[in-house]
Amino acid sequence: VTGLRHVEMCESIHLKLTSxxxxxxxxxxxxxxxxxxxxxxxxxxxxxxxxxxxYDCLCVSYFLSCYPVSQLEMRGCHMGDKGADMLVKHISxxxxxxxxxxxxxxSGNDLTAVGMEDVMKIVRTSSATLRVLxxxxxxxxxxxxxxxxxxxxxxxxxxxxxxx
Numbered sequence: 804v805t806g807l808r809h810v811e812m813c814e815s816i817h818l819k820l821t822s823x824x825x826x827x828x829x830x831x832x833x834x835x836x837x838x839x840x841x842x843x844x845x846x847x848x849x850x851x852x853x854x855x856x857x858y859d860c861l862c863v864s865y866f867l868s869c870y871p872v873s874q875l876e877m878r879g880c881h882m883g884d885k886g887a888d889m890l891v892k893h894i895s896x897x898x899x900x901x902x903x904x905x906x907x908x909x910s911g912n913d914l915t916a917v918g919m920e921d922v923m924k925i926v927r928t929s930s931a932t933l934r935v936l937x938x939x940x941x942x943x944x945x946x947x948x949x950x951x952x953x954x955x956x957x958x959x960x961x962x963x964x965x966x967x
Contacts, residue, residue: 845873855880860889868893879911884918891924904929914941923954937965
């Protein structure tokens with residue numbers, strides 16, 4: 804995480820956050836850098852398997868609005884619908900017109916149809932780049948497949964969709 808201060812020298816960054824404390828440290832580094840996006844290849848933000856709270860998702864949302872993230876890996880974080888709501892807080896503002904996300908894995912996050920509607924904001928803002936979307940293992944029901952495909956109508960690059 805301390806490498807965030809020197810991202811200008813890197814070609815790509817795989818940021819693996821292994822604890823909730825890492826999220827706080829990462830956010831602190833963003834504030835210290837005055838939220839200036841680096842001119843490097845996009846980040847991989849990997850939080851797999853960490854149990855996250857809604858506040859943690861708000862930190863991730865802020866990170867997504869400040870830095871070019873190509874892969875958001877949050878499988879098994881159990882964020883729930885409240886976390887999904889926080890995850891999109893900074894995404895729908897005027898500053899973030901388009902995300903660079905190519906892979907979004909939100910499988911196993913206890914999302915219902917309500918949380919999935921929030922996730923669709925990420926899908927819409929990444930429609931030109933999103934190649935892989937995994938929302939399997941959530942409690943969304945069969946009706947969500949049609950909602951997801953409706954939001955993916957303008958995406959011509961998606962190669963994998965997992966809703967199982």
